[in-house]
Amino acid sequence: MSEIADRFDRLAGDFLDRVRAVPADRWDRPSPCAGWTARDVVTHVVNGHRGIIAAVRGTAPRPSHGVGVSGMADAPAAEPGADLAAAYAEVRAGMREILTDPRLAATPLPFTPIGPVPVEQAADVVGALELLVHTWDLARAVGGDETLDREAVARTHERLRPRYAALQATEAFGPQTAPPPGADPQTAFLYFTGRRP
Numbered sequence: 001m002s003e004i005a006d007r008f009d010r011l012a013g014d015f016l017d018r019v020r021a022v023p024a025d026r027w028d029r030p031s032p033c034a035g036w037t038a039r040d041v042v043t044h045v046v047n048g049h050r051g052i053i054a055a056v057r058g059t060a061p062r063p064s065h066g067v068g069v070s071g072m073a074d075a076p077a078a079e080p081g082a083d084l085a086a087a088y089a090e091v092r093a094g095m096r097e098i099l100t101d102p103r104l105a106a107t108p109l110p111f112t113p114i115g116p117v118p119v120e121q122a123a124d125v126v127g128a129l130e131l132l133v134h135t136w137d138l139a140r141a142v143g144g145d146e147t148l149d150r151e152a153v154a155r156t157h158e159r160l161r162p163r164y165a166a167l168q169a170t171e172a173f174g175p176q177t178a179p180p181p182g183a184d185p186q187t188a189f190l191y192f193t194g195r196r197p
Contacts, residue, residue, distance in 0.1 A: 002099065002100065002102075002105070002120070004099060004105070004120045004121075004123065004124045005096060005099035005100045005105070005120075007124065007128070007152065008095065008096075008099055008123045008124065008127055008128065008131075009092070009095075009096055009099075010149065010152075011127075011128055011131040011132065011135070011149060011152055012088075012092040012095065012096075012131060013092075014131070014135055014148075014149060015045065015088065015131050015134065015135045015138075016085065016088055016089060016092060018135055018138050018139055018144055018145065019042055019084055019085045019088055019138070020085045021144055021145070022038060022138070022142050022144065023142065026038060026141070026142040026143070027039040027084075027142075029141045029142055030141065031137045031138065031140065031141035032136075032137045032140055032141070032195055032196075033134075033137055036075055036137075037141070038138055038141035038142050039078055039084065040075035041075070041134050041137045041138045041141065042084045042087075042088060042138065043067050043068075043075045043076050043077070043078050043082075043084070043087075044073075044074065044075040044076075044134070045088065045130065045131070045134050046067050046076075046084070046087045046088050046091055047061070047067070047069065047070055047072065047074065047075070047076050048072055048130060049088075049091035049092070049094065049095055050062075050064075050069070050091050050094075051072045052095070052098075052109065052119065052122070052123075052127075053091060053094040053095065053098065055107075055109060055111075056098050056104055056107045056109075056119055057098075057104075063076075064087055064090060065082060065083040065084070065086040065087035065090065066078055066079035066080075066081060066082025066083060066084075066087070067079075067082055067084065067087040072111075073170070095123065095127075098119060099119070099120055099123060104119070105118065105119055105120040106118045106119075106120070107119045109122050112126050113126055113163065113166045113167050113169070113170050114126060114163055114166060115166075125156065125159050125160065125163075128152055128155075128156045129156055129160060129167075129193070132148050132149070132152060132153060132156060132189070133173075133190075133193050133195070135148060136148060136190060136195065136197075137195075140197075146197070147186075148186050148189075150185065150186070153185050153186050153189045154185050154189075156189070157185070157188065157189040157192060160192070161192075164176065164192075173193050173194040174193075174194025174195075175194055176191060176192045176193070176194060177191055177194075178191065179191040
């Protein structure tokens, strides 16, 4: 795999591990994303990956494993008994196929917060942000492991600092506030994204 594909796939694997670890009775717990449950966090990530795959391949997004389709920023409904782990594993594999194919990885995406960029660049910046933040959101909602990949946190935070205004314009994140004195890199990153760990 390319370096970008490998980085993305590691974060995707971390997210999938958290999905698989959610106890069955905790899916309806509220998450740090206002109005969303733990289930909604996962369906949102599935839906976002699915939308990127569809855009690159020139197809329409389709529901699968009980997870519906919605706008990219939304959280689609999940049917009772939806297999969220299978739904995410499927789109993770789809993203891996794209990011390991040089032609597909170079496909321009016109709708990212960092401007029109190749899908691999979007995955390496915005995709990393989504996976890191929502891995934490899911873990916080269900009482899971909130530890994020330290290297990915530092790299993503540094690359996003100059793009803060563009990220805020998406209304996907609350306003950043100053982290507590002496905050570790993960805490500083989460405060940057409007979270309050």
